[in-house]
Every structure is written in C-alpha cells, then in structure tokens.
Amino acid sequence: MEQQIEQLFKWLDDTTNIIVEEEDVPYLEALIAASELLFYRDLPDDLANDYEANLKKKLNEAHYKDYEVEVRRKALQLTILKGMKGVTQQHHHITPDTVGMFMGYLVQRFMGDTKHYTMFDPACGTANLLLAVLNQQNESSIKAYGSEVDATLIRLAYSNTNLQEREIEYFHQDSLKPILLDPVDVIVSDLPVGYYPDDDIAYGYDLKLEEGHSYAHHLFIEQSLKYTKEGGYLFFVIPSFLFESEQKDQLQNFLKEHAHIVGLLQLPNTMFKNEKMQKSIFVLQKKGPETKDPNKVLLADLPSFKDVNAMESVLSQMNDWFKNDR
Incomplete structure (x- = not known):
C-alpha cells in the first residue's frame, strides 16, 4: 500500500x-x-x-x-x-491519519448494529477526517454532509470525495450561521480553535462572551448539538485546554444541560510539538427522553499509536467499558 x-x-x-x-x-x-x-x-x-x-x-x-x-x-x-506548508492560516490543517482512524473506530463502536444513519462535519476542511471515518464504516449505509467556509478547502473536499467515489452533500458557508440541514445521528469534527470574529452571529449563542470575541470552538460545540438528533453522538477533536479557560464554568453548565459527557481520550503527547498544542477526543451524547449518563465516563490517555502492546491494552480496557459501563 x-x-x-x-x-x-x-x-x-x-x-x-x-x-x-x-x-x-x-x-x-x-x-x-x-x-x-x-x-x-x-x-x-x-x-x-x-x-x-x-x-x-x-x-x-x-x-x-x-x-x-x-x-x-x-x-x-x-x-x-x-x-x-508555509500557509499561515490556523484553519488550514489536516487531522492526522491516526486520529481519523481512531475516530472511525469509536463511531463504529458507539453506533453498533445501526446500519443506516446520517453524519455531519460542520468544519470539514478538505474532508479528510470525514472520509477517513466513512471509509471505516464498511457495513453501514451513511448519508454524509460537510460544511466549510473556505473556498479552496471545500473545492479540495469535493475533489477528495469524487476520487473516493463517495456521495457527500457540502455546504459552502460559515457553519455558525443557520444551516439548511435536518438534525443528524452523528457529528464528527476537528474543532476550529480561536476567536470567532462575527459578534452579531455569536450574540445568538448561549456560549457567547459578553465582551469581545467569543471562542469559535465553544460555538461549534453548541451549533453541533443543535444539529444532532436527541440521543445522537458527537465526536470532537478538541484542544486539551478546553476546560481550563476562563469560560470553563459556562461551557460545563451548558453541556450539563444539553448533553451527556461520554468519553475524553487524551491523544498521545508524541503527536504534538508542545503542551499547548495537545488535543483530545471528546465524546458527547445529546440528551433525549431515553438517554442517561454512562455508569462512568470513558477516560484514557492514549499511548503512541505505534506502540502496539500499549494500544492493545487500552483497547481491551475500552472493550470492558462498552460491556459494563456504557
């Protein structure tokens, strides 16, 4: 290969x-x-x-x-x-392949026997993460959607999708504005990190900041929950400092009201140049009449994906969680 x-x-x-x-x-x-x-x-x-x-x-x-x-x-x-290389815009990045593979594995485990469902990435970029996840759901029929504001990235996403002979419906727009989309079963996204410049749009969000620009990554979480069905799952790549900002209480209260925190998996330190750049996979379930908190939250520090023995040990612990604590 x-x-x-x-x-x-x-x-x-x-x-x-x-x-x-x-x-x-x-x-x-x-x-x-x-x-x-x-x-x-x-x-x-x-x-x-x-x-x-x-x-x-x-x-x-x-x-x-x-x-x-x-x-x-x-x-x-x-x-x-x-x-x-050399492009300075922060949103021009690709989710590492190993992360896409692991996200695909998590989607597979959480969706279980569900074979027909909908999926959306509200910050799809070149669609590498979305396609990496879709390519692992071999036995499922998934209607997929992606949204991206950057014209070059969405054209690359379109080319990417054609070459893989997939059908994905794309929205070329600011994903924090209203989207012409019914709520979906699964959200997957590598969240854009930073400040959102449009204060007028941010004003309509619960997670807005009262003064100055709001955090784009917080608004994307809120918008994603809005476009998720009750009981649906959300898989985010988040900055590991998400719950250390001055807005952490506001975010935690919002999540407590609207979602169940299901899992938080710290990605291997070896993937990042420094501590500030570290990321995690954050799994949520949108609250609904038949949903409940897991017996315990799935927590893990993932080892290097190259360390086969350590990875097998973590996967074994996760299997136990799916059997006993989900």
Whole structure:
C-alpha cells in the first residue's frame, strides 16, 4: 500500500507542478485541477500544444480506479499537506491519519448494529477526517454532509470525495450561521480553535462572551448539538485546554444541560510539538427522553499509536467499558 500511495502522490505532485508552471497559480489551486483531471479525464480546450501533450502524457500514466479508496485518500492528503506548508492560516490543517482512524473506530463502536444513519462535519476542511471515518464504516449505509467556509478547502473536499467515489452533500458557508440541514445521528469534527470574529452571529449563542470575541470552538460545540438528533453522538477533536479557560464554568453548565459527557481520550503527547498544542477526543451524547449518563465516563490517555502492546491494552480496557459501563 505504501508504494501505491507514494506512486499516486508523485503523479498528483508532478501534474500539479506542471499546472503551476504553465498557469502561474498557487499549488493548492493547481492540485484541484490535477485531481479533477485524474477523476474526469477531460482536458480543457485551447491549451498550448506542449502543455496539452504534457497533461495527456500524465493521463496515460495513471487511472484512479487502479488504486484502492484509502490509497487515493492518503495520496491526496499528502499532496494537500505539501501545498499547505508555509500557509499561515490556523484553519488550514489536516487531522492526522491516526486520529481519523481512531475516530472511525469509536463511531463504529458507539453506533453498533445501526446500519443506516446520517453524519455531519460542520468544519470539514478538505474532508479528510470525514472520509477517513466513512471509509471505516464498511457495513453501514451513511448519508454524509460537510460544511466549510473556505473556498479552496471545500473545492479540495469535493475533489477528495469524487476520487473516493463517495456521495457527500457540502455546504459552502460559515457553519455558525443557520444551516439548511435536518438534525443528524452523528457529528464528527476537528474543532476550529480561536476567536470567532462575527459578534452579531455569536450574540445568538448561549456560549457567547459578553465582551469581545467569543471562542469559535465553544460555538461549534453548541451549533453541533443543535444539529444532532436527541440521543445522537458527537465526536470532537478538541484542544486539551478546553476546560481550563476562563469560560470553563459556562461551557460545563451548558453541556450539563444539553448533553451527556461520554468519553475524553487524551491523544498521545508524541503527536504534538508542545503542551499547548495537545488535543483530545471528546465524546458527547445529546440528551433525549431515553438517554442517561454512562455508569462512568470513558477516560484514557492514549499511548503512541505505534506502540502496539500499549494500544492493545487500552483497547481491551475500552472493550470492558462498552460491556459494563456504557
């Protein structure tokens, strides 16, 4: 698989660089064109002869159907990461693959025998997390949705989805504004962290700050609960300092009223450059008439995903929790 990922990455990177050189556009813009070329296999009209010949040559070298779905996702992810190097916007990041895999495992465990359900990522970015989770639910039929405000990221999400032959409905909008979407069974999201600039929109939220900009990650939690069915589950990647801010009491009171805290799993320290950047997986269940708090909250410090023995030990403890304490 690694060899195939490298092969497809090289094809995407080489083709992207041909487009960058010829059309003088940013790498990520050219990557969108390269991935669409791979999927649709159509060349635009009126290309310069040399340029057309180069692209035709690249098309003859690869067909996306020659690669497994996960190979396509990972190769495109690597190419996007290359394009994002040096990009300073905080929201331009990709959820690490190991986190996506673990989130997918958690969704599978919590949804159990439910085979038909809906899923939404309100901050989907390039859709890498959403697709990583979906690709693990092999025996389920899931109607998926994603929302993203950044035009480049949502176009990459669209290309990503096409190459994996998935159906996902996307909303290109500020996800903290009203969304034309019925509540879903599952939310998965790597929460954007920082301040939300639109105080007028934030004013309609319970978790707004009375003075100054509100925390985007708090507002996303509130908005996500609004778009979750009663009894539905929410899986967030959160900053580990979430419950250490001056607004922690307001957040905890809000969660107590609207949700059950089901799990908090600290991601391995080795994944992060420093303590301030550490993240956790936070699992909630939206309250409903038939829901209740778990016997005990699922708590764990996850070891390095490379440490197979330690990981097996944690998974064994989690299995016990699902049997006895859920």
